[in-house]
Amino acid sequence: MKAKEIIIDRNLCKGCSICIHVCPKKTLGISEDINEYGLFYPKVEDLASCIVCRLCELYCPDFAIEVVQE
Amino acid sequence: MITSRYIKENYVRRLPSAFCPGCGDGQILNAIIRAIDHLKIDRKDVAAVSGIGCSAWIPSPYLRVDSLHTTHGRPIAFATGLKVANPRLKVIVVSGDGDATGIGGNHLLHAARSNVGITVIMVNNGLYAMTGGQVAPTTPHEAKTTTTPYGNPAFSLDVSRVVAAAGASYVARWTTWHMNQLIRSIEKAIMKKGFSFIEVLSQCPTYEGRMLNMDHIQMLEWFKNKFREDADGIYKIGEFVDIEKPELTEELEKMIERVKK
Amino acid sequence: MISPGEYFVEGDLAAAYGAIKAGCLFFAGYPITPASEITQAMAELLPRVGGKFLQMEDEIASISAIIGASWAGLKSMTATSGPGFSLMQENIGYAAMTETPIVIIDVQRAGPAIGQASRPAQGDIMQSRFGSHGDYETIVLSPNSVQEMFDLTIKAFNLAETYRVPVIVLSDAEVGHMMERLIVPENVEIVNRRIAKSLQETTIYDESLVSPMGRFGDGLELMITGSTHRPDGTRDTGTPEVQESLVKRLVNKIEKNRERIENWEEMYTDDADILVISHGASSRPSKGAVIRARKEGIKAGFLRPKVLWPSPEKRMKELESNVKKVILPEMSLRGYKMEVERIFRGKLLHMPKVGGVVPTVEEILKKIREASL
Numbered sequence: 229m230k231a232k233e234i235i236i237d238r239n240l241c242k243g244c245s246i247c248i249h250v251c252p253k254k255t256l257g258i259s260e261d262i263n264e265y266g267l268f269y270p271k272v273e274d275l276a277s278c279i280v281c282r283l284c285e286l287y288c289p290d291f292a293i294e295v296v297q298e
Numbered sequence: 299m300i301t302s303r304y305i306k307e308n309y310v311r312r313l314p315s316a317f318c319p320g321c322g323d324g325q326i327l328n329a330i331i332r333a334i335d336h337l338k339i340d341r342k343d344v345a346a347v348s349g350i351g352c353s354a355w356i357p358s359p360y361l362r363v364d365s366l367h368t369t370h371g372r373p374i375a376f377a378t379g380l381k382v383a384n385p386r387l388k389v390i391v392v393s394g395d396g397d398a399t400g401i402g403g404n405h406l407l408h409a410a411r412s413n414v415g416i417t418v419i420m421v422n423n424g425l426y427a428m429t430g431g432q433v434a435p436t437t438p439h440e441a442k443t444t445t446t447p448y449g450n451p452a453f454s455l456d457v458s459r460v461v462a463a464a465g466a467s468y469v470a471r472w473t474t475w476h477m478n479q480l481i482r483s484i485e486k487a488i489m490k491k492g493f494s495f496i497e498v499l500s501q502c503p504t505y506e507g508r509m510l511n512m513d514h515i516q517m518l519e520w521f522k523n524k525f526r527e528d529a530d531g532i533y534k535i536g537e538f539v540d541i542e543k544p545e546l547t548e549e550l551e552k553m554i555e556r557v558k559k
Numbered sequence: 560m561i562s563p564g565e566y567f568v569e570g571d572l573a574a575a576y577g578a579i580k581a582g583c584l585f586f587a588g589y590p591i592t593p594a595s596e597i598t599q600a601m602a603e604l605l606p607r608v609g610g611k612f613l614q615m616e617d618e619i620a621s622i623s624a625i626i627g628a629s630w631a632g633l634k635s636m637t638a639t640s641g642p643g644f645s646l647m648q649e650n651i652g653y654a655a656m657t658e659t660p661i662v663i664i665d666v667q668r669a670g671p672a673i674g675q676a677s678r679p680a681q682g683d684i685m686q687s688r689f690g691s692h693g694d695y696e697t698i699v700l701s702p703n704s705v706q707e708m709f710d711l712t713i714k715a716f717n718l719a720e721t722y723r724v725p726v727i728v729l730s731d732a733e734v735g736h737m738m739e740r741l742i743v744p745e746n747v748e749i750v751n752r753r754i755a756k757s758l759q760e761t762t763i764y765d766e767s768l769v770s771p772m773g774r775f776g777d778g779l780e781l782m783i784t785g786s787t788h789r790p791d792g793t794r795d796t797g798t799p800e801v802q803e804s805l806v807k808r809l810v811n812k813i814e815k816n817r818e819r820i821e822n823w824e825e826m827y828t829d830d831a832d833i834l835v836i837s838h839g840a841s842s843r844p845s846k847g848a849v850i851r852a853r854k855e856g857i858k859a860g861f862l863r864p865k866v867l868w869p870s871p872e873k874r875m876k877e878l879e880s881n882v883k884k885v886i887l888p889e890m891s892l893r894g895y896k897m898e899v900e901r902i903f904r905g906k907l908l909h910m911p912k913v914g915g916v917v918p919t920v921e922e923i924l925k926k927i928r929e930a931s932l
């Protein structure tokens with residue numbers, strides 16, 4: 229399975245980086261940007277590596293990340 | 299496949315939540331929603347009851363079902379009345395360790411004893427978080443909290459073991475690292491006829507983190523490595539009780555049928 | 560069940576009959592003297608009408624359970640006495656805040672603390688109104704006979720359902736344990752709450768400031784909380800106006816409707832110089848003493864609030880200009896004194912009796928004679 233897009237809702241994301249931590253493929257990384265709460269939200273480092281396991285969605289405490297399947 | 303979008307559209311009243319960044323409470327909300335969705339039960343047949351504390355906010359205001367946000371320590375007693383009055387309802391109590399075992403410990407014992415068919419999900423972060431990180435019945439011996447600045451002189455309670463001894467039909471302990479097991483466990487608990495209890499060790503980066511000197515990622519790692527089905531004491535996770543036995547509301551209904559004749 | 564006719568029963572049992580007649584289908588309680596007989600009677604009666612009875616682990620659990628059951632749509636009640644009533648106070652405030660109709664019978668005994676468990680007293684009057692923290696109002700009824708234990712318990716349910724408030728039947732060990740004739744009439748007026756069909760409906764207040772009540776399980780996605788909340792249930796503890804309009808409405812629900820709720824009995828008040836105000840068990844010898852005083856040619860009158868809160872304020876104010884003295888015999892050092900003194904000020908001769916015994920006709924008559932000199 230391949231991901232078409234990984235959407236991070238910057239209004240919901242609290243920058244806890246749990247998604248980055250649980251991703252088995254290191255698809256995600258920390259962005260250098262901060263959102264409106266002043267938090268570092270995740271960014272997609274390598275979309276092609278994503279296997280759409282949705283562990284990031286399962287562990288995100290804030291429903292802030294969504295993987296769109298190809 | 300359950301996606302974040304699907305959850306937000308169908309099960310959550312509003313976001314962002316008031317929980318601190320990295321708090322496990324959001325994960326537990328996520329797990330409860332997934333369990334309800336997997337079971338395909340109508341949301342109108344689910345009622346959530348909670349007391350006071352950070353975890354009391356998991357159902358109220360976030361979970362889109364009828365919710366009763368009650369006084370500190372009493373959600374189990376409110377839930378018992380609700381369940382007995384309308385046995386059709388799947389009543390889920392979400393309670394913190396302080397709420398369920400400190401101020402409300404008596405109600406927990408008696409709900410387990412009477413085997414009333416409600417589900418209690420106890421979020422255990424080892425202290426009172428909402429009020430500022432004070433010592434709780436679940437705080438380890440010698441741990442420093444805001445009211446045990448020189449270390450906790452008392453000892454902690456193994457809540458799951460107590461609830462099992464009190465007569466619950468289902469008892470399990472998981473952590474927020476064990477999301478899939480937790481979701482399956484919540485499904486079983488909701489469908490269990492009698493009293494079901496799930497203890498979830500959850501990271502509170504703000505206060506528990508300070509007590510343990512860990513951030514939330516370290517805590518999740520600690521849950522993953524230290525909490526195992528073959529471990530001992532509080533570190534032992536898994537299903538501890540899974541039995542069938544007569545349940546309170548059913549017994550009451552049977553008695554009414556008998557007496558009415 | 561409880562067919563019309565004549566019975567000879569004790570007050571506590573009459574209250575249970577009244578509850579069943581009113582349509583009560585849920586009772587949760589904890590044993591306590593002198594209210595246990597109500598709890599026992601409900602345990603026996605409820606299953607026979609398809610209702611649910613639970614003996615809980617304590618009084619806090621009992622009131623919690625009846626609030627839960629009320630949200631499931633059932634008329635719900637508990638019964639207790641002083642120590643248990645004290646334990647229930649927090650959740651009485653919760654019921655007021657969440658506008659949950661419930662009935663609580665407090666069969667008063669002498670306190671403070673454990674006091675005299677089986678002796679009557681009237682020391683819970685202020686507590687029944689102000690026992691929980693913050694600003695709220697309840698309705699408190701005061702039966703003085705076995706018949707009224709029945710009648711006023713039904714009335715308590717009707718008022719609770721009408722105004723969506725906790726209603727307290729403030730009885731005492733004397734009335735609760737006395738045996739008397741009870742007439743169960745053919746027709747009893749029963750009020751049922753208005754059930755909301757949508758969440759929207761729960762936010763629309765009628766001229767009494769009451770809105771239809773939601774019911775769990777109907778799919779309204781109710782959000783009920785004891786925290787400060789908007790009309791639709793959304794918690795909002797930061798906006799001053801939200802707290803202000805909510806709390807004002809909770810109080811005004813009773814205040815603005817008080818003339819419809821107030822209820823009292825009076826006798827010989829037209830030309831009375833000396834007014835005897837009394838409630839509950841002590842009103843019985845009080846009334847007797849007034850009748851005897853009249854026979855002696857003393858212009859004595861009698862006023863008995865059947866609803867203690869809201870008090871018969873307007874009627875008392877009307878009488879204030881005509882009467883010279885007011886006697887308040889009651890089984891408490893405080894009891895109803897502050898309320899009566901507020902209106903009659905220097906004219907009040909308080910007559911507390913606190914041994915756990917009801918004042919006698921002789922004692923009250925003596926006080927009336929003294930006042931008439």
Ligand code: SF4
Nearest residue numbers: 241242244245247288
């Ligand atoms: S887990 Fe969720 S809230 Fe945390 S950084 Fe990732 S997207 Fe943001």
Ligand code: SF4
Nearest residue numbers: 251278279281282284
């Ligand atoms: S779906 Fe799986 S692989 Fe893809 S980003 Fe999320 S956790 Fe990583």
Ligand code: SF4
Nearest residue numbers: 318321352427502503
């Ligand atoms: S204080 Fe702790 S438990 Fe409460 S929301 Fe913050 S992290 Fe979660």
